[in-house]
Amino acid sequence: MTTRKRQAGDGSINAYTTQAGTRYRFETRLPVDPDNPDAGTKRIVRGGFTTRTEAATEGRRILTGTSTTTARKKGAATFGDFITKWLAGLDLAEITMAGYRKLARLHITPALGALTIPKVTPTTLAKHYRELEAHGRKDATRTGQALSANTVLKVHVLIGQMLEAAVSDNLVTRNAARHKDARPPSPKTVRAQKPEIHPWESEQVKAFLAWSKQAGDGRYWAWAVAVRTGARRGEVLGLQWRDLDQTASTISIRRSVVLVKDHQQGEHLAVKPPKSGKSRVIALDAATMKLLQEWKLQRASLSLELATPGAYVFGDLSNKPQHPERFSRQFQRSVEQCRRAQMQAAQKAAGEGRPADLTGLVPTVRLHDLRHTHATLLLQQGVSPKVIQERLGHANISITLDIYSHVLPTMQASAADLLAAVLA
Template sequence: MSAPRDTLASRRVRANGDGTVYQRKDSRWEAAGYVLAPGNTRKRIRVYGTTRKEALAKLTEKIAASNRGLPIPSAQGSVAAYLTYWLENVAVHQLRENTYTRYTAVARLYLIPGLGRKKLARLTAKDVRTWLNQLRTTCQCCTRGLDTARDQPICCAAGNCCSKRLSPLPLAYVHSVLKSALEHAVREEEIPRNVARNVRTGTPRPRRFEPLTADEARNFLAATSGHRLQPLFELALHTGLRKGELLGLRWEDLDLADGTASIRRTLQRTNSSGLTALPTKTKSSERRIALPTPCLHSLTQHRDRQRKERETAGTEWKDSGYVFTSPDGAPIEGSTLTRHFNTLLRRAVLRRIRFHDLRHSAATLLLEQGVELVVIKELLGHAHIGVTATVYAHVRLRLQRDAIDTLSTALSSGGITVTASSNGDEPPPCASVVR
C-alpha cells in the first residue's frame, strides 16, 4: 500500500491570502495565490518546486513583491518582439528622426542578436552584464559576419582578426538604448524593474579635442577673407553656433539693427524628408544671442551680395528664405559646408579639425578671456551648466593653474605685506591687494 501523498505539514491550515500548496501527480509541488497585476487588478499565479518548501518560498516571494506594490510581469514575449514593438509604436513618435534611425540600427546590430531570444520577463542584470562584456571583448567583424561578406576577406575569414571592438563611448550608447526600452516596459507595467539600470558600464572618457588657439583662429579668419560663406565662418567662430543652427538661420531671425539673432531651428538631412528644418536640439537651444560688430558688418554685405545673386538667377532663383544659401538660393547641405571648411583649413595651413570644433574653440577662447561660465552656457544653448563645465573642464583647470601661479609670484616677490600685531589676541591683519 502506497503512502498517502498529503503529509501533516501539507494539510496545515494557511492564513487567508497566503495561497495554497499541494503535491501534483507528477510528484512536483505546486503553490498558487493571488498577486497584484497591471491595471490595479489581482491575478492568480502558480509556481512549482521539487519540494514543498521550495514551492512555498517562490510563492511567498511573489506575494511579498505584490504587497510592496510591484505588479507581476505581464510580458510573455521575447526581448526581440518587445524591441520591435517599442521602436514601431513608441520611439518613432517620441524621438527625432535621426535619433530614431540610430536607435533602430543599435537594436538591429547589437540588442536583438545579443538578447533577442531571451524572455523579457526573465531578463536579468546578469544577462545584460554578460552581453555587454561580450560586446566589449569580441571582434565585431567576427560577430556580425562582416568579413565573410567581403570579396576578399582580410579579417576573421582570413585568419587574421582585426580586433575591432566597441570603444567605451558607443558601448555606453548601446546600453542607454536598452535602458530606454526597458524603462518604457516598466512604465507600461510589463516588467517590475529595469534590470539594465543595475548594470554599470563605467563613465566613458569624453572625446579629446584640440580647439583653435587665438593665433590659429586669426589665421583661419584671414583665410576666409573673400570667400562667399565668410560671414558663416565668422559667425561660427564668434558665437559657437552649431552647423545645423547656422544653416537653419533665416533672415527673419536676424535683427541687424538691434544686433541680435534668434535661434529657432536646425537644418538637417533625414531619410524621409531630405534636407529639412527641425526644432532645435533641446528647448534650451532655442535662444536669442547678441551678434558681434564684425559679424553685423559681414552679414550686411552678405545680404547685398545675395540680392545681386537673386537678380542674376532670375526665375531660377529658389526663394528658401535662409541666410546662407547656394548661388541659386537653395539651402546648403552640411556635407557641402564641411568641404568648404576643409578647403579653408588647408588654405590657412592649419591642422585638420571638425567643423564642430569651431564651437569648442569659441567657448575655449571665451573662457580664457575670463567670461563667466553661465554666460557661455547661455550662448552655446546647453541645457545645464554642468554640461558646459564638464566639456570645458580642461580649460578651467588651466585657468586655475594660471591663477595659482599668479598668486605664487605675488607671494614670492613680496606682493602681500603683513603688519605684525602687538597683541596675540587681535585678529589677523588684512592682506594688501594682489595685482
Template sequence: MAYFRKVPAKNKKGYTYSFTIELGKDPITGKRKQVTRRGFETKKEAEVVANEIENQINKNTFILDSNVLLSSHIEKWLDLIAKRKVKETTFKNYRRVVKNKIIPLLGHFKLNEIKPAHIEHFIAKLLDEGLSERYIEYIFAVLYGSMEKAVDWELINKNPLDKVKVPRGRRRKYVTWTREEVNKFLNVAKFVTAPVYHAIFTTALYTGMRRGELLGLKWEDVDFDDSTIHVRRNLIYDDEGFRFGTLKTESSERDITIEDYLVECLKSYRIKQLEVKMGLGKLYDDQDLIFARQDGRPIYPRTLTENFNRATKEAALPKIRIHDCRHTHATLLLEAGVSLKEVQERLGHSSIKMTGDIYAHVTPKIKARTAQKFGDYMKLEG
C-alpha cells in the first residue's frame, strides 16, 4: 500500500506529491525498508508510478537498491556469510580470490548492471592470464555464491552466472607409489633425513593423514595400548604464523588404527625425541607435538616438503607431492582388498561417493579381483 503526501516546493502550486511504500524489514540490518519517490506535479502522476512499482513488487522483479557495487556486496558476503560457513584456510583463499581476481575485473560494476556477457568476458580474461581451468572454476564458484546471496537479499532478480558455462577443470590424475616404491622410499629416507622426517613420512604413508593433521598431532593423540591415533586438530601456518585449527570437515575427526610397524616406528622416534628434549632442558618449547623441530616448535610445511622431495630424489622414485602419500595409502588399501567404506572412514571423507570418485582408477583392479574370488568360490565343492 502506497502512502501519498504533499511536499512543499518552489513551484506555482507551492507543493508536489510524493509517495512511500513499505517493504518490511531488511534481513541483514533489521531496519525498515521503504520505497519513496518525490517530485510529482499531480497525485495522479504519483499514483501511476506507485502502481507500477507495486506490480513489480508483486512479481518479485523490483530492486530496492540498484546502486550497490559488486565490490561492496562481495565484501559484505565474505564477512556475513562465507566467514561463517567455511574453514579459516578456505576463507583466506576466498578473500584472496576476491581481492586479486574478482574485484579488479568486476568490482566497479553495479550488481544490476552485470550481464552474462560480462561474465563471459571475465572468464576470457582469466584464461588469457594463463590460469588453469580448475582454478577458474574455483573463482567462478566463489563469485556464483556471492551472486546467489545477492538474489536472496533482493539486490538482483536473477543470478547472471546461471547462463554462463564455466570451463570445467580436468580431473586430476593422481600419481601414487607401489608397495615396493613405498618401502624403498622409507628405507632411503631413514638415512638421508632426520629421524623426525622418517617418522612423519612413515605415518603419512601408513595412515593417509593430511599434512596439517600430521603436523598437528600430539603425543596425547596416540594410544599405544590400543594401537590408535586420534585425529583431532589441524596445524595452520600462514602470514599470521602457527596456530591450531579445526579439521577440514566433521568427518575428518576420526580414530585410525595402526599396525605394529608404525607403532614401533613411533615408539623408537619418541625415545630419540625425549633424548633431545632432556638435552635442551628449558630451551625446549614443549607443545607435546609428535613431529616438531629439535627445539619443540612446529615444523614449517615448506621444510617438510623439501625433505620429502630430497628423499624422493635420492630414492630415484617418480616425483609425487607430500599429499600424494594420502592417495598412495588409499590406493594400496583398496588393492589389498579393504572395502571402499573402510577407506572412506580411514581418510575422513564426508561421503563414500567422494572416495569412489577420487579412487576410480583402482576400480578395475577391484572388479577383477572380485570376479576371481567369485569364480574361485563357485569351483569349491559343496
C-alpha cells in the first residue's frame, strides 16, 4: 500500500489493492466539536474510489463541509442564507409555513444566522436553547422573558430539519441537532410546563348557558355547540349546514378556520382540514339537534342564503367565517357579563349592606376550556376514553389520557366501588 502525504489537517489519500483492482481512500481526523477542543477528534474514512482524483474530490468536500476555517476561506454561505433558501423551497400548508417563518425570524436567525453552517455545533445549539429558555420571548408585551420549553423544542425540531437538508446538500457531514450534546428541552420538561386545564362543572355550564340564552347573547348557540361537541374553536367556526345529518343525528367535522399571521404577507383567514388531518363524525343528542334546528331557522329568517348547505353555521351576515381571535374575545366578554349578572343577583339576595355569597359564580375560563369541559364531564360519567378520543379527534388515545389524567383517579375509585358492589 502506498501513501501520498498531504499537509497537516488535509488528511491523506491511500491506495490499496482489491480483487477488482487498485482503489483509493481518503482519511483524516477532525474535531468532534470545533467549539470544544477537549471533545477530541474523530476518524473520517471514505474509500472505494477508482482514481486518486475522485478520492481528493471527496476529501475536499469533507473538509469544506466540516472545517470552519476552510469554509470561511471559500466564502461559505451563512446559516441565515441557507435558512432563507430552505424555506423558499418548502411546499407546505400556509399556516405551517407562517409558523416556520416566525420561528426562524424570531428565534433562529438573530442568534445563529451569521454563523457558517459548520459552526452550528451541538455546543452552540445547547447554549442557544438555554438562552431562549432564560429570555427568548419576542412578543410586544413580554420581550426578554423566558420562552416556554414547548416553543424551544419546536425551534430545535425546525433547526434539525434545516441541518438535515444541509447534510443532503453536502454542506456538512453531520446534523448537529441530532447530537446528544445539543440538549433540547426534554419531553418531561415540556409536559411539566403545560398550563393547567380549567373545565367547568356541569352546574356551571348550565348556569352560563341559561344566562346566555336569557340575556339574548347572540353567541349562545355557538357556546352550546362548542361544549356539547367538544369541537375545537376553528372546527366550530368551520361547520357548514351540509355537515349536519338530521337523520343520523350526527355532525361531521371536515374543516377548521384558522388565522394565518405572516410577517411578510400579513394576517388573513384560511380554511384547512382539522388538526388531525382527518374528518370525524360526532353523535349528537336530541337537545343539541333541536338547538341547531332553532339556530338554522333564525339564520334563514335573516337570509335564506345563510341556511343553504354550503353556508357557515356560525358565519357572519355575509356568510364568511368569523375571525377566530375575535370569537374567543366574544366568549370572554360573555363570561364576564354572566359573572356580573350573577354578582348583582347575589348582592340583591343578600340584601343591602350585607356581604354577598359569590361562591356560585362561574369561573373565568378560556373558550378552549369548553372542549376540556366536554371531555371531563364525559369521563366523570364513565364514558370510555376511546370514545372521547374519537369525539375530540385526538390522533391517538395516549394524548387523551395524558391531557385528562386528572380525572382518572376519580374513575379508578368509581370502578373500585362498582366492583365492590358487584361482589358484595
